[in-house]
Amino acid sequence: MQGMLAHAPHLTHAHVSITIAAGYLDEPSTLPGLAHLLEHVLTTAPLTASSNTSLLTWFAQHQGSLNAHTDDYVTDVHLSIPADSLEAAALTVASQLATPTISPPTIRTEVAAIDAEWQARQHSSAMQRLSAIATLSDPQHIGAGCRHGNAQTLGHHIWLLHEALTTFHRNHYHGGRVSIAIISPRATEAVTRLIQRMATLFNPLPPNAPALAITPRWGSLPRAKVVGTAHAVELLWPLPSSVSRHQFNALSDVADSLNQGYLVDQLANSIIDYHATAAPTGATDTFSLALTGTAPQERLEVLEAFLSERLAAPLATAPIDHRTVWRPPAGTVQLAAAWFVYARQQALARRLAANTAAQPYFPTRDRWPVPHWLVYSAPTTFQHADDAAHLAAVPHVQRWCGQYGVSDDFASLADTTWAACFIPNAMFLPAPLAAKRCARSGVICQHMQLAQGSWVITVGEGATVAMQTLLKEANVNTAIVPQGLLAQRLVQRLTPLPATPAVWVSHEADADVVCHALADLASRIATRSVQTPSINGSASTAIMRTLSLPGTPTQRWLLVLAEQHHSAAFFQQARYDHHLGYVAAVRRSDGAPCSLGYVVQTSEDAEPVGKKLLSITDALWQAAEDILQTPTSLKHSLTRPETPLAALITQWQSLLSGTDQPLHRLGQQSTNSQALNELLTLINTHGHWQTHWLDSTGHYRVND
Structure with missing residues (x-):
């Protein structure tokens, strides 16, 4: 063990x-x-x-x-x-x-x-x-x-x-x-x-148990084609069947180094972004470099040779891992997710090391690993130079300045610089390798695409200058490429977002220059349509019943309790008792207004599923007094931000959704059982119920 x-x-x-x-x-x-x-x-x-x-x-x-x-x-x-x-x-x-x-x-x-x-x-x-x-x-x-x-x-x-x-x-x-x-x-x-x-609690190793070592799986075929939403290439270097734990950790360090901008100068200008991963999902016995964009094959072959030599270095010796404390990669938002990835990688390293004692691997120059290629193709990609654009009126930009209490979550944020920008109803298209150039200069850059728009945040010394450069070199397109399952896209619509561009900066002195840069970008709207690959998939529909409240502190806490209390019951009834589909979940959006969504995704006739969803949610709220049985559990219901970047993003999302303070920092002083009881009795007058539908053709509708 x-x-x-x-x-x-x-x-x-x-x-x-x-x-x-x-x-x-x-x-x-x-x-x-x-x-x-x-x-x-x-x-x-x-x-x-x-x-x-x-x-x-x-x-x-x-x-x-x-x-x-x-x-x-x-x-x-x-x-x-x-x-x-x-x-x-x-x-x-x-x-x-x-x-x-x-x-x-x-x-x-x-x-x-x-x-x-x-x-x-x-x-x-x-x-x-x-x-x-x-x-x-x-x-x-x-x-x-x-x-x-x-x-x-x-x-x-x-x-x-x-x-x-x-x-x-x-x-x-x-x-x-x-x-x-x-x-x-x-x-x-x-x-x-x-x-x-x-x-x-686990049994010991049984006699005649299968061997822990991995059997090499890779064949002689050099590359395979994949239908995707963008032109891309993923290079997969097969790992040897015997790699020590220290060697594997050294490869993980190589991936982290590459992701901090190490490769920027090696890539063609037509490469938009890249990401390196040790043990990527589905091919955990490889080292992966995924490149988004296009490049001549000759340039890719030069890159392949360069990285093959770079990867051979940690395998050519028996490196000693001096790390005694785990540290999440730079730019980590969710600590749990980073920890789970690390745990999986260490379990895999255990398998890769199973043969090391008998067959230590130290490659020579003529035995550098040769990667397999996954070549992604799409009928249309974004090309900034060719996009038709029009100049719109310079929009009004909403702005927020200052801390808003984030240093209460992490004291280090009191001395941190950041800039965040939001563009409604459009896709933010950063310049090629923009995030990696930021990383190389020590600035963290995070970008999020939502159904209702895009936001980007830069953090660190020089964040304001980095944001100005990002906005100056970027484009926006009114056509948003859908991503994720239908249910995930529908859940995104829970969050209220501004109808105009918005900015949040740590220092008021930086507000004007960032607002001007964002207004200039928002006035250059690319009008080229976006096509996604035509894939003959089975028809399906995501359906979400939502309850929205104006967003007072008491109402926001009530939805926290309702999400906590209803999740297990809704999952059981929707997925197992009534077989409404693979996806069945309760999701909450905090803000003003605040909302609670009950979502399913089905490949069956959508109308009967929608009616059953209505009856399930009605029954849950008819027993609404059960929600208040354990009010003391409120303090356990929210996970506080676990990294400084998460604290900034949480506050940024709170500002965008119409509230000055996220719920975890708001406290419960204004909430008590009597107030919650009174709200429950008036839920039908305070609340607004709707049903949202999104099918696999992209058709969206909503009805009360």
Whole structure:
């Protein structure tokens, strides 16, 4: 068993990852989707201590969150929980993973859930990429086929599946493959003891268990084509079958270095952006460099040779890793997400190191790794020089200046410079490699595209100058390329955003120059239409019922409680009791107004699903007094920002949504049970109910 921990005293929540060194390339070749199915069963099967509660419902009841992901060579279950519930949560999850109850009814339900997931995702860009990766694999390797799984590949022989799941669990979910990683505010000694207790719940390595080492999968095909939304190339350097942990960590450091702008001078001007990753999802036994844009093949081949030599360096020796403290990569917003990635990578490093003692890998100059290419093509891309543009009237720019209390979250922000800009109803198109140039100069740059517009923020010394340069060199286009599942796009519409451009700067002296630059950019609107690839996917519809309130502090807290109280019940009823679709979730938007959305995504006839969604939400609110049963849990309901950048983004989103202070900093002094009770009795007069519809053709409608 492998254990890792980090101490972060400022956290209010603990984040735990339990990673199993087994994925879909370890499952029987005749049962695609078995590893994925086991992940589903483990999180939805009844707990041993409570036949009516699964892991998912347990976490909804304890103000936490839990998710899981099956990758090619690792599977991880990760959770976030209020710190004072860490021990109970961690032991509950470890016990369920170690000794689950695998029942035929749960298997049957989760086969249907995986099939619905397959129907929703099979034509997505992520699945297109995985399909291309499969074509690059050796035809004799299990990786040469699609391993997602669906009702057809898993079949309907439930007892055969039960036997296969039991065998797969016994062979892989044991102490020889388990890694536990915890970051929390708790004392190191206490967390160490907790990890040890969790480890004892897993069985020891069984006799004749499958080998931990990875079998090389890559074939001789040099490249594969992928249909995408933009021209791009992803270079995948296969890792040797034996790489020490220190060598793997050195490769991760190379990726971090590249992402800080190290490659800017090596790239053609037509490359818009790039991102380097050690162990990317779907190809965790590789090093990836993804390039967005176009470049002559000769330039790409020069880059390939340059990076092949750069990657060979950490593999040519046995480097010593002197790091004793984990640090998130520069520009990290969500600490939990960065920690979970690190935990997965360390579990993978354990597999890569399995053969190191017998076969240490030290390449010579003539054995540099040669990458495979994933070549993405799209019918239309943004080309700034060709975009038709018109000059609009210079718009009014809304502005905010100063701290707004962010230094209360992180004292370091009192001496930090930042600039943030928002453009409504348009897509912000930064100049090629703009974010990487910022990173190279020590300025963090984050960009977010939403259904209602775009925002960008720069942070660090020189942030104002960097923002002026970004705005001067950028373009905007009124056509917004849709991204993500239909349900995700619909949820974005929950957030109220300004109808005019907006700016927030740390220092008032910088406001005028940034506002002028933003107004100038907003007046140059590109009118070229954007085409996305035509993919013959199955028709589906996302439906969301929303409750909106004006946004007083009491109303905002009420929706926090409602989200917390309704999440588990809505998920159970929408997904399992009534089979409304793969996606079923409750999502909240804080602001003025504040909103709560109940969203599903279905491939069935949308009208009956919409009616059932209406009846489910009506029933939940008819028992609304239950929301107030545990008012003391309010303090656990929100996760405070865990990084300085997250604190800035949270405040920025709060300003854009019409409130001066985010809810976590507002406090509960103005909220009490009587006020909440009074609001509940008047919910129909204060609240505005609507139903939103978005189908796979892009048609959006809303009705009361």
